Each structure stands twice: as C-alpha cells, then as structure tokens.
Amino acid sequence: MSTEIVAAAHLDALTDEALTIVREVATECENPVLLFSGGKDSAVLLHLAVLAFAPARLPFPVMHVDTGHNFPEVIEYRDRLVAEWGVRLVVASVQRSIDSGRAVEDAGPRASRNRLQSVTLLDALAEHGFDAAFGGGRRDEDKARAKERILSFRDRQGRWDPRAQRPEPWALLNPRIRKGEHLRAFPLSNWTELDIWQYIARHQVPLPNIYFSHTRTVVERDGMLLSVGGPVALEPHEQAFDELVRYRTVGDASCTGAVRSTATTIDDVLAEVAAARITERGATRADDTFSESAMEDRKREGYF
Amino acid sequence: MSTTAIAARSTLRIATAGSVDDGKSTLIGRLLHDTKTVFEDQLKAVEKASRRYGDGETNLALLTDGLRAEREQGITIDVAHRYFATPARSFIVADTPGHAQYTRNMVTGASTSDVAIVLVDARHGVVDQTRRHALIASLLGVEAIVVAVNKMDLVGWSEDEFLRIASDVRTFVGALPQQLPVTAIPMSALLGDNVVDGSRHMPWYVGLPLLELLEQFDATPSALPGARVHVQRVIRPQGGPQADFRGYAGVVAAGTLSAGDAVTVLPSGRTTTVAAVHRWGAVVPAADSGHAVVVQLADDIDVARGDVLVVSHASVPPVVTEDIVADLCWMIDQPLVVGSRHWFKHGTRSGHAVVTAIEHRYDLVSPDHEPATELVLNDIGRVHLRLGTPIVADVYAHHAEGGRLILIDAATNTTAGAAMIVSATATSTAPS
Numbered sequence: 001m002s003t004e005i006v007a008a009a010h011l012d013a014l015t016d017e018a019l020t021i022v023r024e025v026a027t028e029c030e031n032p033v034l035l036f037s038g039g040k041d042s043a044v045l046l047h048l049a050v051l052a053f054a055p056a057r058l059p060f061p062v063m064h065v066d067t068g069h070n071f072p073e074v075i076e077y078r079d080r081l082v083a084e085w086g087v088r089l090v091v092a093s094v095q096r097s098i099d100s101g102r103a104v105e106d107a108g109p110r111a112s113r114n115r116l117q118s119v120t121l122l123d124a125l126a127e128h129g130f131d132a133a134f135g136g137g138r139r140d141e142d143k144a145r146a147k148e149r150i151l152s153f154r155d156r157q158g159r160w161d162p163r164a165q166r167p168e169p170w171a172l173l174n175p176r177i178r179k180g181e182h183l184r185a186f187p188l189s190n191w192t193e194l195d196i197w198q199y200i201a202r203h204q205v206p207l208p209n210i211y212f213s214h215t216r217t218v219v220e221r222d223g224m225l226l227s228v229g230g231p232v233a234l235e236p237h238e239q240a241f242d243e244l245v246r247y248r249t250v251g252d253a254s255c256t257g258a259v260r261s262t263a264t265t266i267d268d269v270l271a272e273v274a275a276a277r278i279t280e281r282g283a284t285r286a287d288d289t290f291s292e293s294a295m296e297d298r299k300r301e302g303y304f
Numbered sequence: 305m306s307t308t309a310i311a312a313r314s315t316l317r318i319a320t321a322g323s324v325d326d327g328k329s330t331l332i333g334r335l336l337h338d339t340k341t342v343f344e345d346q347l348k349a350v351e352k353a354s355r356r357y358g359d360g361e362t363n364l365a366l367l368t369d370g371l372r373a374e375r376e377q378g379i380t381i382d383v384a385h386r387y388f389a390t391p392a393r394s395f396i397v398a399d400t401p402g403h404a405q406y407t408r409n410m411v412t413g414a415s416t417s418d419v420a421i422v423l424v425d426a427r428h429g430v431v432d433q434t435r436r437h438a439l440i441a442s443l444l445g446v447e448a449i450v451v452a453v454n455k456m457d458l459v460g461w462s463e464d465e466f467l468r469i470a471s472d473v474r475t476f477v478g479a480l481p482q483q484l485p486v487t488a489i490p491m492s493a494l495l496g497d498n499v500v501d502g503s504r505h506m507p508w509y510v511g512l513p514l515l516e517l518l519e520q521f522d523a524t525p526s527a528l529p530g531a532r533v534h535v536q537r538v539i540r541p542q543g544g545p546q547a548d549f550r551g552y553a554g555v556v557a558a559g560t561l562s563a564g565d566a567v568t569v570l571p572s573g574r575t576t577t578v579a580a581v582h583r584w585g586a587v588v589p590a591a592d593s594g595h596a597v598v599v600q601l602a603d604d605i606d607v608a609r610g611d612v613l614v615v616s617h618a619s620v621p622p623v624v625t626e627d628i629v630a631d632l633c634w635m636i637d638q639p640l641v642v643g644s645r646h647w648f649k650h651g652t653r654s655g656h657a658v659v660t661a662i663e664h665r666y667d668l669v670s671p672d673h674e675p676a677t678e679l680v681l682n683d684i685g686r687v688h689l690r691l692g693t694p695i696v697a698d699v700y701a702h703h704a705e706g707g708r709l710i711l712i713d714a715a716t717n718t719t720a721g722a723a724m725i726v727s728a729t730a731t732s733t734a735p736s
Contacts (some may be wrong), residue, residue, distance in 0.1 A: 168412060
C-alpha cells in the first residue's frame with residue numbers, strides 16, 4: 001500500500017470509531033450536548049456528529065463556553081456554521097459567572113479567563129441538565145489527556161479522579177451514571193493533530209479564517225506571539241509588530257498564541273503540521289506551560 | 305482483538321506489558337523519540353523533569369508517565385495511549401502498568417490490541433508477571449506476542465541468556481489452551497538497540513528490530529463468519545423531505561454487508577433484504593467490518609436498539625441465548641460470588657445478569673486453574689451467567705465482537721468485569 005492509501009485507511013477507521021461513539025452516547029444518555037469552541041477539533045467533531053445521524057437532524061444542541069475574550073472571526077464563524085447546519089446553539093458566558101460572583105477574575109495584565117471556564121461549564125451543564133458533554137479532546141494533546149478514557153466520568157462536583165477511572169475494555173462503552181453526575185465523551189481520543197487536518201482536507205470542513213496565514217499585530221511574550229488588542233495589553237518595554245501568522249489552536253484570546261506561517265490553504269497547513277517540531281499546545285498555549293501538571297490540575301477541577 | 309481483519313492493515317494496535325522496572329515506558333519513549341514523534345517542547349519538558357527527579361540522563365519514561373503521582377513514584381498507574389506513524393503504518397499503543405494489582409488494565413489494553421509486547425528484564429528472565437501477561441494476551445485473543453528481552457546491555461549482550469529466555473517463554477505459551485505465535489527480540493531500550501535501528505552490540509541476532517517487525521506484522525486472515533450489525537439506534541428524520549426514511553445505525557462486523565443481501569433480524573427471526581447501505585451520510589454499494597453504517601431494509605418490520613441484523617448466508621450464525629459460560633476478568637473491590645446480580649452490556653443490548661456458577665479461577669502464572677467460590681479484584685475465572693434478556697452471541701474465539709460483554713455494578717455504575725464467551729446455550733424461542 002502507498003503511504004497515502006495507508007493514511008486514508010487510518011483516517012477512515014478513526015472516523016467510523018468516532019461516529020460510533022457519538023451515536024452510542026447520544027442514544028444511551030438522556031440529554032447530551034456537544035461543546036463547541038469554534039476551534040478545528042470541535043469543528044471536526046460537529047461535522048462528524050451531523051454525519052452520524054444523517055438524514056435525521058443532530059439530536060442534541062451544541063454549547064459554546066464564551067470567555068468574552070474571543071476572536072471576532074470565530075464568533076462570526078460559529079454563528080454562520082450553526083445556521084447553515086441547522087444546529088441549536090447554547091451560549092454559556094464566563095462574563096455572567098463573573099458578574100454573578102460565581103467566578104473571580106485574576107487581576108493583572110496577564111490574567112486569563114481560561115481557568116474560569118470550568119465554573120461556567122459546570123454551572124451550564126447543571127442549569128440545562130446535560131448528562132453528557134462531547135468534547136474534541138485528543139489523547140495526543142497532553143500527557144494527562146493520554147490517560148483519559150473515551151468516556152470520562154465526573155462526580156457531582158464535576159471533578160475528574162484520574163485514579164478512579166472506569167476500565168474501558170473493547171469498544172463496549174458504559175455511559176451509566178447517577179443523577180447529578182455527568183460524562184465527558186471524547187470521540188476524537190485516538191486522533192492526532194495531523195489526523196484532524198487530514199479529515200478537514202478530505203471533507204472540506206469550514207474553519208475560521210484565523211487558521212490560515214494573515215497579517216496581524218502581535219507582541220512576543222514568553223516565546224509566544226499574542227494578538228495585541230482586546231484582552232492583551234502591551235506591557236512596558238514590549239513592542240508590537242506586524243507579522244504573517246496563523247493559529248494552530250483557537251482558545252481564549254488572552255492566552256492563545258499565533259505561529260509564524262505562510263500557509264493559506266488546507267494543503268499548505270497539512271504540509272506545515274506534518275513538519276512541525278513543537279506540539280500545538282506548547283507552541284500556542286501559555287496556560288499549559290505553567291507547570292508540568294497544568295492540564296491535570298485543571299481537569300481535576302472540571303475543565304474540558 | 306481488532307475489528308479490522310483486512311489483510312494489509314493501515315493501523316496496528318499494540319498493548320505493552322511488563323513488570324515494574326522492566327523499562328516499558330523507556331521502550332515506548334524510545335519508539336516515540338526515534339520515530340520523530342516526540343516534539344521539541346515535550347523533550348525539553350522531559351529533560352527538565354528528569355533533572356528534578358534526579359535521573360542521571362534524560363528519562364524517556366517521563367514521556368508516558370503523565371500523571372503527577374506516576375512521575376513522583378516512578379511507576380505507571382493507568383493505561384496510557386500513545387500514537388505514532390511511519391510511512392508503512394499508523395500505530396496505537398496501549399501502555400499498561402506492570403503491577404500485579406493492575407491486571408485489569410492489562411486486560412483492558414489487550415482487549416483492543418492486535419499484538420502484545422511483553423517486556424522481560426534480561427537479568428531476571430521469565431517471572432510470574434511475564435507468564436501472567438502472556439496468559440492474558442492469549443485469553444483476550446491477541447494475534448501474536450512479541451517478547452522484548454530488554455536490558456541486554458546489563459547481561460553483556462549474551463546470546464545464551466537471550467536464547468534461554470526466548471525458549472522459556474515459548475515453552476510457557478506452547479502449553480496454553482489458545483496457541484499464538486511468539487517472536488523474541490534482544491534489545492536495550494535505553495541505548496536504542498533493536499528498537500528502531502539494529503544493534504551493533506549483538507551481531508548474532510539476525511531478526512528484525514522491533515519497529516520493522518511491527519511494520520511488517522500481519523496475521524493470517526481467518527475466515528469471517530458472515531456480516532452482522534448490532535443496531536445502535538433507529539434513524540428517523542421526523543419531518544422534512546425525508547420524513548419517511550427509516551434506517552438502522554450500527555457497525556458492520558464479521559464480513560461485508562451489501563445492498564440486496566438477505567438478512568435475519570435476531571432475536572425475532574424475521575427475514576428481509578437490505579434495501580440500501582449508507583456510510584457517513586451517503587449511499588454505498590457495500591460496507592466492510594468496522595464501517596459505521598445506516599441500513600435501510602426492504603420491509604417495514606419491527607427492529608429496535610439491541611437487535612442484530614445477520615446476513616442469512618452467514619457461515620457461522622450466532623445463537624440467541626440467555627445462558628452463557630464465559631471467562632471473566634473481575635475489576636472491582638467487591639468480590640463476585642454465585643448469586644451476584646449486575647447489569648450487562650453486550651453489543652448494544654443491556655440487561656440484568658446473575659451469576660449461576662463459578663467453575664474455576666485461573667492460576668494466571670501457569671496454565672492451571674483451581675476451584676473457586678468467588679472472584680476478587682484482578683482475578684480471571686470461568687463463570688456461568690443467566691441473562692435477563694436474550695443476546696445474539698458468538699464464541700469469543702470465533703468472533704470477538706459477538707463474544708464479549710461487560711458487567712456493570714448496579715450500585716456504582718462502574719464497569720465491574722470483562723467477559724469472553726466460551727459457550728452459549730441456544731434459547732428455544734418460537735419466532736413471533
């Protein structure tokens with residue numbers, strides 16, 4: 001088999017696996033929701049989920065946990081996509097959690113709302129009675145994620161206990177929970193960043209245009225290029241400059257970095273990802289470089 | 305056992321197992337590192353952590369030991385999944401912990417794997433853990449065992465030591481009820497000998513290094529018993545241009561399903577033909593094992609979640625049963641005894657299960673077994689189950705997807721056991 005055929009067959013198998021997980025959880029759970037950030041992983045997940053039930057409509061809504069620190073292009077993309085695909089959108093607002101005193105915002109020029117999302121997410125799951133939340137998390141993203149199950153059980157406080165995870169023999173998923181508990185379901189667990197881009201190329205999945213090369217005014221901070229304006233203010237001695245960049249991940253604008261890139265098409269990006277020597281989180285997420293257990297600690301508190 | 309039985313597989317699923325300190329995480333770290341799967345920032349983080357934990361050189365094990373407690377204690381607690389690809393193939397690795405008390409994790413890792421890599425420390429040779437892992441791999445039906453005789457540098461690269469260990473493993477595996485091929489490789493994961501590249505220290509070894517072996521591995525494809533689909537969900541658009549559409553979502557197993565195939569719906573026994581097969585929202589002429597499909601039937605008959613569509617020309621048809629005998633791995637603290645009641649899930653069917661007998665418990669470090677009145681955490685034994693609702697079952701060794709089920713603890717909802725059907729008694733039900 002040629003390398004291309006091998007890669008395509010691998011992607012097909014991942015696609016069938018993910019579709020099957022989405023169907024199984026949606027059928028066994030009473031009130032699922034799909035977490036949609038507007039990023040590439042959640043775009044692929046939503047695309048897959050729509051295919052899983054065709055020609056019927058997607059039998060559950062999608063939810064965006066909105067930090068208020070958004071890239072405007074992403075919000076515009078989100079609204080366009082849900083309208084086009086006929087999907088119901090729920091927005092959970094971090095600003096509302098702050099205003100109501102449920103979450104306390106960090107102070108200072110480098111404050112990020114990333115961590116606060118856990119509070120908003122858990123509150124919204126409870127408010128709407130969602131018992132399962134699909135996420136686009138992948139095991140290759142982080143070493144704590146590598147240990148996570150496809151169905152990740154959360155207790156009544158929304159906490160993840162990595163030492164008390166349910167075994168997952170074969171593909172026999174066990175989504176049983178008690179009232180007040182919930183599940184996170186990760187159908188893309190076995191995908192890598194490259195698989196995601198191959199799926200996007202194969203199915204021409206629409207993405208926010210910030211995933212492709214464009215000129216942006218940025219500042220270099222801790223080795224990361226942050227977009228100036230909005231939540232990111234220049235500190236003394238920092239200098240803004242224009243650069244040709246694209247984003248490898250899309251998250252809270254205060255802590256998501258851009259990478260220098262001239263990739264303007266999906267194929268350009270695929271070539272770039274295949275040659276990348278830095279992980280997408282290492283290159284673009286200030287929040288995960290704080291400590292080697294940053295992700296594990298956030299996940300224990302209820303993070304995505 | 306893998307769901308894909310095609311001759312040339314694009315993806316190989318691997319489980320790795322070994323005792324504590326056999327160097328399993330180091331081996332996986334080496335595979336990831338030498339296939340250029342490790343990114344620069346990951347390597348930097350590992351170098352930093354190695355210094356903090358006082359390791360002399362960069363400890364590649366820290367690439368896979370992801371949880372805080374694992375790094376602090378220098379052990380692997382939970383199954384970790386790792387991914388790497390070469391131009392020949394993509395690999396999914398389930399890295400399973402070495403301690404005896406984590407048998408359930410080894411079972412979980414082996415359940416989805418084509419090949420098991422069992423690590424042996426060349427200084428210690430075959431130990432109880434080696435035998436336990438080989439036995440579990442064989443029970444779970446992996447297609448081959450690769451014995452990685454590691455730390456050869458610490459036994460002076462001795463061919464005699466290697467041959468002795470390889471022969472010990474072959475003797476043990478040869479005595480197991482389920483036969484499976486064994487390949488042994490002498491290596492040093494720490495120094496990289498025979499992992500990705502060959503070894504200049506062991507010119508006497510003429511076999512392939514591990515990665516090449518995995519790239520080339522293919523089992524003889526076994527005869528498929530005939531396509532079947534466990535129905536996950538009924539797809540009905542309820543309005544819109546396709547309001548009359550009615551299809552059955554599920555995964556094809558054990559063969560090819562084509563439009564025009566005659567099928568039997570079990571357990572009801574009604575027959576009809578496949579009107580159309582859809583995959584990913586589009587009509588396809590046929591679908592193979594592993595494909596996620598929606599099946600439209602020619603006749604409007606009653607089909608619900610949990611039912612199974614079986615091609616009528618199946619060479620080995622499944623049986624409809626409420627009474628099964630199974631090898632069961634027990635995964636929770638509360639012991640399993642005769643009379644224990646649990647939920648079961650088989651395919652897409654769930655219901656009550658009660659334990660009616662415990663035949664024996666496997667010794668696990670020998671092919672022997674002993675009478676038992678209970679199974680405790682990490683035991684594997686042979687049990688009889690009576691199910692509250694009939695399932696459409698196969699013998700696990702013939703067709704894994706139809707022969708496996710999980711037990712779920714009714715009080716906590718946690719997954720309590722993994723069972724492989726050894727035999728099933730057909731329930732006599734009159735087709736309604």
